[in-house]
Amino acid sequence: xxxxxxxxxxxxxxxxxxxxxxxxxxxxxYVPEYSVEYxxxxxxxxxxxxxxxxxxxxxxxxxxxxxETDNLLxxxxxxxxxxxxxxxxxGEVPDWIEKMLTEHxxxxxxxxxxxxxxxxxxxRENPEDRVDLFDLYEEELKRLNFPYKVITGxxxxxFQNAVNFVDAVL
Numbered sequence: 001x002x003x004x005x006x007x008x009x010x011x012x013x014x015x016x017x018x019x020x021x022x023x024x025x026x027x028x029x030y031v032p033e034y035s036v037e038y039x040x041x042x043x044x045x046x047x048x049x050x051x052x053x054x055x056x057x058x059x060x061x062x063x064x065x066x067x068e069t070d071n072l073l074x075x076x077x078x079x080x081x082x083x084x085x086x087x088x089x090x091g092e093v094p095d096w097i098e099k100m101l102t103e104h105x106x107x108x109x110x111x112x113x114x115x116x117x118x119x120x121x122x123x124r125e126n127p128e129d130r131v132d133l134f135d136l137y138e139e140e141l142k143r144l145n146f147p148y149k150v151i152t153g154x155x156x157x158x159f160q161n162a163v164n165f166v167d168a169v170l
Contacts, residue, residue: 002072003072003169005072005075005166007022007076009081009113009133010114010130011133012130013116014158015076016076020076022162022166026074028071029069029073029074030076031058031061031073034057034058034061055096058078059100083101083140084140106147107169109147109149111150113151116158138150
């Protein structure tokens with residue numbers, strides 16, 4: 001049976017690095033963050049409708065990748081990211097995102113702590129707010145009673161912490 005593991009949290013907390021490394025270690029697939037591809041094509045100006053399109057694209061990509069593996073799938077983001085992004089930037093969350101967030105669950109959420117150095121990127125917006133954003137993620141995971149573990153540390157330590165949590169789920 002397929003186990004889905006989400007790598008979630010504020011921007012610039014090592015989600016992509018971790019998703020790629022975990023997929024390599026477990027010899028499986030990972031789902032890239034669709035918003036990067038979308039915004040590279042569209043540009044950095046976006047609206048709430050764009051976040052809905054990104055959310056749909058992310059789900060489509062994940063479901064497509066799930067057909068290609070039968071044991072373990074890592075997702076380099078999830079619907080929680082889209083919910084918090086919508087809430088913080090636009091002050092509202094589309095009902096469809098709320099609904100899908102509760103319906104499309106993962107076996108484990110790896111919540112990446114902002115305890116690593118910020119690195120600027122073309123679509124990164126919140127270098128000063130990562131701790132506050134982390135708190136929003138953790139509050140929401142607790143509220144929804146989703147299974148999660150906080151990933152801390154730097155480099156190999158961060159990776160090993162994630163591996164320990166993944167192994168426990170397997």
